[in-house]
Amino acid sequence: MGQEINGFHHHLNGDAPPLPGGDRPDLLVLRPGLLFKVFEQEFLSKFNVLKAFESPFPLDKYLRDHAQSARAILCEAIVTRITADLLLQLPALQLVVADGTGVNHIDLVECHRRGISVTNTGDVFSEDTADYGVGLLIDVLRRISRADAFVRRGSWPLTAEFPVGRKVRGKRVGIVGLGNIGTKLAKRLEAFGCIVSYNSRTKKQSAAYDFYPTVVDLASQSDILIICCSLTEKTRHIINAEVLNALGKNGILINIGRGPIVDEETLVNYLLNGNIAGAAMDVYENEPRVPSELFRLDNVVLSPHRGAFTQEAFFDAFKIVMGNLDAFFSNTYLLTPVTTNE
Amino acid sequence: MGQEINGFHHHLNGDAPPLPGGDRPDLLVLRPGLLFKVFEQEFLSKFNVLKAFESPFPLDKYLRDHAQSARAILCEAIVTRITADLLLQLPALQLVVADGTGVNHIDLVECHRRGISVTNTGDVFSEDTADYGVGLLIDVLRRISRADAFVRRGSWPLTAEFPVGRKVRGKRVGIVGLGNIGTKLAKRLEAFGCIVSYNSRTKKQSAAYDFYPTVVDLASQSDILIICCSLTEKTRHIINAEVLNALGKNGILINIGRGPIVDEETLVNYLLNGNIAGAAMDVYENEPRVPSELFRLDNVVLSPHRGAFTQEAFFDAFKIVMGNLDAFFSNTYLLTPVTTNE
Structure with missing residues (x-):
């Protein structure tokens, strides 16, 4: 080892050759x-x-x-x-x-x-992750990825009836984890007229949003739940059947945190059975494996863990x-x- | 005519039967x-x-x-x-x-x-159109529609290298037409840390953004140009080769106005030849016809005129x-x- 230096490469700090x-x-x-x-x-x-x-x-x-x-x-x-x-x-x-x-x-x-x-x-990476969260939220409500696929397969001239999506303004968005990313996400969503509330380990004195002490409470008062918390033993599978029931049939789940925060098997079943209205996921429990049952669903947006990266x-x-x-x-x-x- | 009333339907205003x-x-x-x-x-x-x-x-x-x-x-x-x-x-x-x-x-x-x-x-429809404009902007920079297609075709486990997109924050966004939609779009983009400027028939005294008297001037100072103006004889084909040259090889064009505002044939050639970096289009010159050369491009987002609709x-x-x-x-x-x- 130690000899694998390529002959030519770009130097960030001047043109000095690599040290031996x-x-x-x-x-x-x-x-x-x-x-x-x-x-x-x-x-x-x-x-x-x-x-x-x-x-x-x-x-x-x-x-x-x-x-x-x-x-x-x-x-x-x-x-x-x-x-x-x-x-x-x-x-x-x-x-x-x-x-x-x-x-x-x-x-x-x-x-x-x-x-x-x-x-x-x-x-x-927190600015970019927050941006991506908004992008996924607009996409899953307004169906942009589906629209793009619809146009690319040449369907538009054949059937003009691409389904109309849902409005962003006025949606109650529950943020799970109001840290760096969650705070930046909340600020962006306010500009769209969303009603932001959150769950976090403790109530943040600096945040003007409604605080809910449990994720179930937050889900029951939200149209859209966005996971921004970090993965710990305490947050593993906190998004479970009880939370998804509270989110309800018209609710949407967005995950820009980590895959194992969600009980993915339960989420997939809820999506397949119409027990929640949709989901947008940048992360999964067993990346890069994505449950293939999701591929045929029109109410999901699937992204390969790129939320943080530009x-x-x-x-x-x-x-x-x-x-x-x-x-x-x-x-x-x-x-x-x-x-x-x- | 006049008899084609269906027997059963939902009434908005009570249950009174239709008048004869x-x-x-x-x-x-x-x-x-x-x-x-x-x-x-x-x-x-x-x-x-x-x-x-x-x-x-x-x-x-x-x-x-x-x-x-x-x-x-x-x-x-x-x-x-x-x-x-x-x-x-x-x-x-x-x-x-x-x-x-x-x-x-x-x-x-x-x-x-x-x-x-x-x-x-x-x-x-202006709130929803502004939301869609932001959705398209995030999508074309962060490649969300392409990411969704990548995951759905099962590519992720085979190649982890889905290309990384570009940052939203700090981008100079030029808005063509600062009316209802343009103003709402600008307000949203400010929350993302974009630097907004605009072209309009006249400088708006109420707007704090930099005004450029021509679209060419605006394009030359923008990373992303978003068309929000209405279609008139004066705006038909205002996005032409001169504007796209001013936008440049790293520039992105987004159209949420009307298709004929853009010289579409020129835009398609500029995209195919890499003379601009990308585009997101909700409208086209001859809807529902979309130039099929765009279908294979990875740097475009194509939407079937759904920007205004929820x-x-x-x-x-x-x-x-x-x-x-x-x-x-x-x-x-x-x-x-x-x-x-x-």
């Missing part, structure tokens, strides 16, 4: 996330990237042979899990750099216990990831450390 | 618009509806035989044109009721000359149409008369 492998610090990457793939050349130019994913050997052998002195790991959020067991195999590890905002894939308590710092990309936000995230790595290797303050809140 | 044909005023309908189709039973219960579209004879013969005493016509906006020639064939006509906001299909000058009143549905707005529009007809036949003031502004 021995002078660059090790950076362990178990699997390449989107951020790593997009900015791979930049990572290779500054670090001796240990590409565990290119090794033909089992991970534990690779780590034993190559990563015993690795002090930093860059991890993507969807597949890679930073578990206590993995940490045991990395005795020199001092820094876990997440390539996104969510850190539910990282055992923060164990990292803390071992004195390992964790960083995320801060708030860099080209612009990726570049911002990359700068934060690099900033954290630079800070760590120069023994200065991390830009966006994550602390355990338990 | 002879006591109900004539209402001429050349073609059934969406509004007429949805509320047909209600129209039939109050009016002797002259369904020209069901006659096997040519229109002029139908009008000569059945519509000489018709005082009111209900017209849909997309296909039916109320021309001077048509008006000549309707000697008793005193009222033209449009089923939407736009009246570019009605010869207002000739109506005025003949003392014929014209009504539209007022502002009832179930809720349709019901509001129906109440205004009925209110205007009631007012006319009771010799009182029309709710939403349209005046010529030339």
Whole structure:
């Protein structure tokens, strides 16, 4: 390892050639996330990237042979899990750099216990996620994705009767989790004349919206429920049959949080049986697997976990990831450390 | 005619049976618009509806035989044109009721000359059109319709690399026509952190956005151009090669106004050749015909003229149409008369 530097690549910081492998610090990457793939050349130019994913050997052998002195790991959020067991195999590890905002894939308590710092990309994706939430809400009410499919298959000249959608204005929107994303989403929805209320661990003194102490209460007073909370053991499957019953036959569920927050099997049954009116989902319980029964439904919008991602936000995230790595290797303050809140 | 009343239907105003044909005023309908189709039973219960579209004879013969005493016509906006020639064939006509906001299909000058009143549905569709404009903007930037198609064809588990879209925040959005719809659109886009400017016949003193005196100037300062103006002889084909050149290779065009405002052939060529970055279109020059070259493009969103329409707005529009007809036949003031502004 350590020699896999491509000959030509774009440098962010001037035209200096990459340092020889021995002078660059090790950076362990178990699997390449989107951020790593997009900015791979930049990572290779500054670090001796240990590409565990290119090794033909089992991970534990690779780590034993190559990563015993690795002090930093860059991890993507969807597949890679930073578990206590993995940490045991990395005795020199001092820094876990997440390539996104969510850190539910990282055992923060164990990292803390071992004195390992964790960083995320801060708030860099929350604007885009909020925008996407609004996009999904307009789409599922106004049927834009279905309209596009209708026109593209040439149906319009044959049947002018593409079904008319529902109005955005005046809809009661319940936000599950009024954090960075939920707050930005609420602000946008106010401009459309939606009536926003929310559920959260605690009532937010700064928020003027109606607070409901449980998700069931919120659902019963909402036309549309939007999941913006993070995934924790407490939020896993909080969207269950009871919540969907409270949302009701005219209700719509939107998930821009994490898939396992929803009991997906129940949601699919409710959609198939018309027990709720529709759904828009950017996340799923077993990504990239999407229940194929949904593919033929006209009242759903299905998106492949792209809510947080834009080209612009990726570049911002990359700068934060690099900033954290630079800070760590120069023994200065991390830009966006994550602390355990338990 | 006059006997085609269905036996059973829902009454808006109580359960009184329809009046016999002879006591109900004539209402001429050349073609059934969406509004007429949805509320047909209600129209039939109050009016002797002259369904020209069901006659096997040519229109002029139908009008000569059945519509000489018709005082009111209900017209849909997309296909039916109320021309001077048509008006000549309707000697008793005193009222033209449009089923939407736009009246570019009605010869207002000739109506005025003949003392014929014209009504539209007022502002009832402008909220929904503005919402749809935002929906199309988010969709074309964030690729939501394409994402939905990607997931539905089962591609996600095969290739995780659905392309990342572009950020909404910070985009310079140029609004062509800052009327009811444009103003509502601008207010929404501000909540997303877009930088709004506009072109209009005259600078609006009430608007805080930058005004550009020409569409070319506006396009040259915009990342996204949204057409919200009405179709007149002055706006026909104002979006031409010069404007698209000013918008540039990274620019996006969105049309929620009327199809003929855009030189569609030129737009299609610019999209096919990558001379602009993308487009979202709810309207087309020759609806329901959509240029089929667009169907294979990944950077366009295609919608079948549904921007203005929601179930809720349709019901509001129906109440205004009925209110205007009631007012006319009771010799009182029309709710939403349209005046010529030339």
